[in-house]
Amino acid sequence: MAIYLDHAATTPLRREVLDAMLPYLTENFGNPSSGHGFGRKARAGLDGAHEMVASRIGAEAREIVFTSGGTEALNLGLKGAAWAGKARGHRIVTSAVEHHAVGHTLRYLEKFGFEVVELTVDRYGRVDPDDVEAAITDKTILVSVMYANNEVGTIQPIAEIARRVHNHRGVLFAVDAIQAGPHVDLDVEDLGVDLMTLSAHKFEGPKGVGALYLRHGTHIVVQQQGGAQERHRRGGTENVAGAVGMATAFELACAERPETTRRLRRQRERLQKAVLAVDGTELTGHPKERLANHLSLIARDTDGNALTMSLDLEGIAASVGSACTTGSTEVSHVLTAMGYPDEEARGALRLSLGRTTTDAEIEAASATVPRVVAMMRTGQVAVAADPLGQGVA
Ligand SMILES: Cc1ncc(COP(=O)(O)O)c(C=O)c1O
Missing domain, CATH: 3.90.1150.10 (Aspartate Aminotransferase, domain 1)
Structure with a gap:
């Protein structure tokens, strides 16, 4: 073996997670937007999944947007916040050690006039919160720093960076917590983050399911037009079984x-x-x-x-x-x-x-x-x- x-x-899909998902792939197959009983059962599963993920990070259910994975959640959060802030400024601050799902997304935004400032890190891959603060100007709209690095495992001083970011009014702080997942405490109030991303397959949930935490009142420009799903923030019939699987996996991992x-x-x-x-x-x-x-x-x-x-x-x-x-x-x-x-x-x-x-x-x-x-x-x-x-x- x-x-x-x-x-x-x-990670492998956990047995309890598969068990929680199966009813939503079989008898509870309804479309959560349908008004009949089949739809209502699916809607209940989806609503429950929002609640479960939210409660484990100290958020409200309406602040969670389910997506097709971590990469989509990052694209939605970063592009969405950048475009929403464009009238106020064009400067985005990030670190030199982000996953390509962040780095390449921000590089893409440069083509549209955004300025992306990459902070250096020390020998251990840590960002200095002083450097974050020094990089913020009156044109800065967004700071994006990962919680834990996928290649070297280094954990960033997220709460301290958040404090520095929020010394500047109107600057949003986005955290890629996909690798940190349930390994560390992700309470959004303690951390002071405005956007945060998770991916189910990193903690024994299904692949192709992610979540964006979006602090209530944070404006983003929607990246996927369509129906009114996910409170108008992501069009498309929801992956109910996936969301239920993600929520179950997250709850188990956080509890343990x-x-x-x-x-x-x-x-x-x-x-x-x-x-x-x-x-x-x-x-x-x-x-x-x-x-x-x-x-x-x-x-x-x-x-x-x-x-x-x-x-x-x-x-x-x-x-x-x-x-x-x-x-x-x-x-x-x-x-x-x-x-x-x-x-x-x-x-x-x-x-x-x-x-x-x-x-x-x-x-x-x-x-x-x-x-x-x-x-x-x-x-x-x-x-x-x-x-x-x-x-x-
Ligand atoms: C830190 C980090 N960000 C983003 C991603 C992308 O997530 P997904 O595979 O769900 O698209 C990964 C996956 O390896 C990651 O480790």
């Missing part, structure tokens, strides 16, 4: 967070100790302010793509950094921004654990990963093996 250590890319986090941290530390014992390896991202499940490193004189292929042959699913750049010859913009030269950034490896990761898997990975990394560093080729001794699937 292969060991899956790529939960930052996606303390226990899950404790276990994941212990497991990650065990694996980290084993892998970093290999000469020429270095942890990337912040040593403490990082997601509990996230281990990222650089193995000097190796190639991350070759490394993940060798690990795959040994039955371990890992990634270079981000699922979107796997197989690409480009080095990570995140590691570049953190000051790593190209030749070091090429040896990036990400091992991300999940709720379903077992101690036995971590023990097996703690033997296999260091062996493969060491072999790659000395130019030896990895040999296919069966880390759990259960037969290679």
Whole structure:
């Protein structure tokens, strides 16, 4: 059996989540906009999903917009807020380590006259709140900083950045919390965010379902015209089963967070100790302010793509950094921004654990990963093996 250590890319659908979704794919199939009983059942499921997600982040149900995933939620929030603010200003402040769903969306807005200012980060990938404040001018309408980085796991000082942003009237603060997901507390009042995005497949929900939190009173220009769904903020018949699945997965993950986090941290530390014992390896991202499940490193004189292929042959699913750049010859913009030269950034490896990761898997990975990394560093080729001794699937 292969060991899956790529939960930052996606997670398996949880059984309880599938069970919650199934009625909305079968007998409760109605269109939530229909006035009859079938429609009302679907509407109840959808309304409940809004409530469930909202209550876990300290928001109101009407402040949640379900979308077709994290990328769409980011496009809706960022483009929507930018266009709505255009009359007041054209300057958007962001960090150099955002996911492409943010970076490329903002780059696209530059074509329409928006000015995008990218803040540098330190060696650990952290944004300095002082830099955020210094970058805000009277033309700034939006600041967008991710909560936790998908490649190196670093957590940003979001509440402190929000405080700085809100020293300036009328500037909105958007947070991509897709990787942070339920790993950290996401109370929008404590954090002080105006827009926040989530994606269900990062926490054992279905793929292709996301949510945008939009603080009540925040104006956005709608990006998908059509019907009046989602309170006129996203046209199109809603994915009721998906929304129910996302809400169920989120609720379970939030309720279990303390226990899950404790276990994941212990497991990650065990694996980290084993892998970093290999000469020429270095942890990337912040040593403490990082997601509990996230281990990222650089193995000097190796190639991350070759490394993940060798690990795959040994039955371990890992990634270079981000699922979107796997197989690409480009080095990570995140590691570049953190000051790593190209030749070091090429040896990036990400091992991300999940709720379903077992101690036995971590023990097996703690033997296999260091062996493969060491072999790659000395130019030896990895040999296919069966880390759990259960037969290679
Ligand atoms: C930080 C971050 N933002 C955005 C996304 C995009 O989310 P989705 O896959 O739901 O479109 C991801 C997914 O990897 C991510 O990690």
